[in-house]
Amino acid sequence: MVKLTLDFIARRTSGYTKKKREESLRHYLRRLTHLYLEGKHIDEIGDDLTNCPHLTVLYLYDNQLKRVPNLSHNSLLTHLYLQNNDIIRLENLTSLQKLTKLFVGGNSIAVVEGLENLINLHELHIENQKLGPGEKLLFDPRSIRLIANSLSVLNVSGNRLTSLVDLKCLTQLTQLYAADNQLSDIEETAQLAASSWRHLATVDLSNNPFCHCARYRDQIIVVAPHLEVFDGKEVTEIAKQFLKKWRDNKEAVKQRVHSRQSAPNLRTHDGVGDAHHLQSSGRSAYIIPALPHGQFTKILARSNSQVPDTVSFGSLPMNNPRRIASGTPDSIRYLNSYGIYYQDTRPKPSYHISLLNVNPDHKNT
Numbered sequence: 001m002v003k004l005t006l007d008f009i010a011r012r013t014s015g016y017t018k019k020k021r022e023e024s025l026r027h028y029l030r031r032l033t034h035l036y037l038e039g040k041h042i043d044e045i046g047d048d049l050t051n052c053p054h055l056t057v058l059y060l061y062d063n064q065l066k067r068v069p070n071l072s073h074n075s076l077l078t079h080l081y082l083q084n085n086d087i088i089r090l091e092n093l094t095s096l097q098k099l100t101k102l103f104v105g106g107n108s109i110a111v112v113e114g115l116e117n118l119i120n121l122h123e124l125h126i127e128n129q130k131l132g133p134g135e136k137l138l139f140d141p142r143s144i145r146l147i148a149n150s151l152s153v154l155n156v157s158g159n160r161l162t163s164l165v166d167l168k169c170l171t172q173l174t175q176l177y178a179a180d181n182q183l184s185d186i187e188e189t190a191q192l193a194a195s196s197w198r199h200l201a202t203v204d205l206s207n208n209p210f211c212h213c214a215r216y217r218d219q220i221i222v223v224a225p226h227l228e229v230f231d232g233k234e235v236t237e238i239a240k241q242f243l244k245k246w247r248d249n250k251e252a253v254k255q256r257v258h259s260r261q262s263a264p265n266l267r268t269h270d271g272v273g274d275a276h277h278l279q280s281s282g283r284s285a286y287i288i289p290a291l292p293h294g295q296f297t298k299i300l301a302r303s304n305s306q307v308p309d310t311v312s313f314g315s316l317p318m319n320n321p322r323r324i325a326s327g328t329p330d331s332i333r334y335l336n337s338y339g340i341y342y343q344d345t346r347p348k349p350s351y352h353i354s355l356l357n358v359n360p361d362h363k364n365t
Contacts, residue, residue, distance in 0.1 A: 126159070183208040
């Protein structure tokens with residue numbers, strides 16, 4: 001166990017910033033800009049860092065710290081390395097408005113908070129927290145919202161996350177690392193990439209449950225136009241263009257299916273209906289109620305003399321014999337017992353009749 005002291009600082013800095021023989025300790029500490037205290041088994045830091053007001057980079061990783069040290073007099077810090085300690089809470093960061101990179105991975109932090117004043121934070125690395133059983137990393141909405149305009153790199157890997165929706169406001173992200181979590185909803189993640197994270201160039205979502213979904217990579221690549229590296233593999237422009245065409249074709253098929261499903265239903269609720277007028281490519285068409293099977297031959301023979309030039313029949317199961325309005329030779333009089341769809345094309349004086357029996361009680365005619 002080591003407690004940080006002024007003498008310890010003076011003896012443990014690098015050769016580049018080593019104290020000169022004739023230099024006073026106070027003057028030496030005031031001129032320090034980089035302080036290298038990583039891997040020194042430090043477990044306690046008092047207020048000694050207040051004597052280093054010009055620090056811009058502070059290395060304190062791989063120690064045994066249980067809390068973020070008092071940095072109220074170190075407002076010039078731009079890089080802070082605190083990973084692999086025993087810190088349980090993000091605190092004492094209020095004065096660090098110039099901080100651009102914060103590394104706190106490998107601690108015991110359960111909530112991302114206390115970042116409200118870090119208005120210039122570009123990178124936040126909070127991966128692999130040592131959480132209790134059943135716990136996952138949580139995000140304070142206010143902290144996340146207030147760093148949204150500046151944050152471009154976020155590492156939240158290995159934190160048992162089940163969703164990334166709390167991060168949707170981080171619209172300036174260019175790099176996102178969320179591997180080794182419990183993400184299972186690929187559609188939600190793809191939607192976030194499409195609507196919120198439009199600037200992503202590097203993404204790592206490996207070792208999540210949704211990685212076993214069909215076309216998992218494709219669903220992310222196709223909605224991220226600037227993606228260059230995905231799960232450690234390069235994304236080529238050719239691959240992006242191919243997947244874009246695949247998506248467009250898929251959407252076109254969906255539109256066609258939707259159009260067919262939204263077409264008017266021509267059958268009545270009980271399967272019985274009257275003659276319905278249709279419009280198909282500018283031609284007249286009707287659905288006619290059915291006639292008993294035994295009468296069809298006689299009725300067809302009687303109406304053949306008045307059938308239009310070309311008549312096509314297609315089946316639709318109906319009942320209740322019905323005679324449609326008579327009048328001109330342009331309209332057919334009767335149809336068969338299975339409810340016939342027909343249309344008058346009349347290109348030349350010829351007759352063509354195709355019948356399909358869909359009534360299970362009769363053989364095809």
